Amino acid sequence: MITVLYFARLREALGTGSEQIALPASVRDLEGLRALLVARGGTWAQELAPSRPVRAAVNQAMAVGEVPLADGDEIAFFPPVTGG
Amino acid sequence: MAVRIQTADFDVSAEIAALRRGNPKVGAVASFVGVVRDVNDGGIVAGMTLEHYPGMTEKAIGEIITQARSRWNVLEVLVVHRVGQLRPMDQIVLVIVAGEHRGDAFAACEFIMDYLKTRAPFWKKEQTGGGARWVEARATDDIAAERWRLKG
Numbered sequence: 455m456i457t458v459l460y461f462a463r464l465r466e467a468l469g470t471g472s473e474q475i476a477l478p479a480s481v482r483d484l485e486g487l488r489a490l491l492v493a494r495g496g497t498w499a500q501e502l503a504p505s506r507p508v509r510a511a512v513n514q515a516m517a518v519g520e521v522p523l524a525d526g527d528e529i530a531f532f533p534p535v536t537g538g
Numbered sequence: 539m540a541v542r543i544q545t546a547d548f549d550v551s552a553e554i555a556a557l558r559r560g561n562p563k564v565g566a567v568a569s570f571v572g573v574v575r576d577v578n579d580g581g582i583v584a585g586m587t588l589e590h591y592p593g594m595t596e597k598a599i600g601e602i603i604t605q606a607r608s609r610w611n612v613l614e615v616l617v618v619h620r621v622g623q624l625r626p627m628d629q630i631v632l633v634i635v636a637g638e639h640r641g642d643a644f645a646a647c648e649f650i651m652d653y654l655k656t657r658a659p660f661w662k663k664e665q666t667g668g669g670a671r672w673v674e675a676r677a678t679d680d681i682a683a684e685r686w687r688l689k690g
Contacts, residue, residue, distance in 0.1 A: 462589050462661035463672040507675070514594035516657065530591060530659075534675030537588070537619065537660025538572050538631050538651060 456523060458487070461532035464508070467501050477523065484510055484521040487529060507534055540615070541599045543590060545622040548632055557614045558636050564613055568643035570633045570651050576626035578673070581666045586673075588621045588630070591659035595619070602653040606635075609649070610642035617650065619660065649686050656683040 455474045465471045481490050488510070492499045502508055511530040512521050523529065550571060558564040576583050603615045614636040624630060633650050637643040662673040 459591070461591055461659065462663070511591070511594055511659070514591070514597050516598075530594070532591070532659060533661065533672065535656065535659050536662045536673040536675050537590070537658050538655040 455525065456487075457528045458491075459528065459530040461530065463533050464501055464531055467497055469497075477525070481523070483519075483523055484512060484517055484529065485519055487523060488531070491531075502531065508532070509534055540617070541596050541603070542616075542618045543592070543595055543621055544618065545620060547620070547629060548618045550629075550632060550634075553616060553618065553632060554634055554636075557616050557634050561613060561636070563638060564636045565638045566640040566643040567634065567636045568640065568647040569635075570631075570647050571629055572631040572651075574624050574626050574628045574630055578664060581664075581668065583626060584665045584667070585623060585625045586665065587623055587663045589661045589663070590619075590621050594659050598658045599654060602650055602657060605653070606646040606650050610637070610646040611639075612637040612642055612646045615646070615650070617654070619654075619658070621660070652679075652682045652686060655679040 455476055457472065458475055459472050460468050460470060478490070481487055488502055492502050509532055510517050512523065513528055550569060554567055554569060558567060574586060599617050603617065606612065606615065612635050616634045618632040620630050633647050635643045635647040635650070656679050664671055664673055
């Protein structure tokens, strides 16, 4: 199982801040996970579409593209940050 | 080197005094305070909520401080960032850099703020007359952070 977190506008739009997912064998990296979530359709497809400015972190470090995922990982999706 | 995420306000002079206490090597202290404005993108802002990613926030800021320390000669660094509900004129963020000389303290302080703006996982949601809206990231913040890379 992996833990997937959503923050800010994404958390509100998707209606959840956190979920546990059992990774199918076909999903090996961050891009694959995003595609898996997009395949849910509806709001998921809209919010996580490749054209949207979505940022991601794997185990609390910013991550882009084909970052490999393993059981027990914590993955987060969120909009570009606006602190400070 | 310290990072604090808190809902409570902070006292700038008490934080500076604590950071340089007992260290006679400190010859310069540079600080930055970010404050909530009552207007943004042409709309009146009544207040804002700051959300963050607990755990990653501290880690990301810690890494930014480590980078600053590797580039400039600084003695002590403190970053305090507030989360939760804030109102116009409230203090949001504090960066203090204590060093031997002002040049490195100024540069490290500005670098930390520019990197925090684009790399630390915080998100602002503003309450305006027309309802609540998530603040959009600014391209100018990316440009401000990018220029430190060009400086090598």
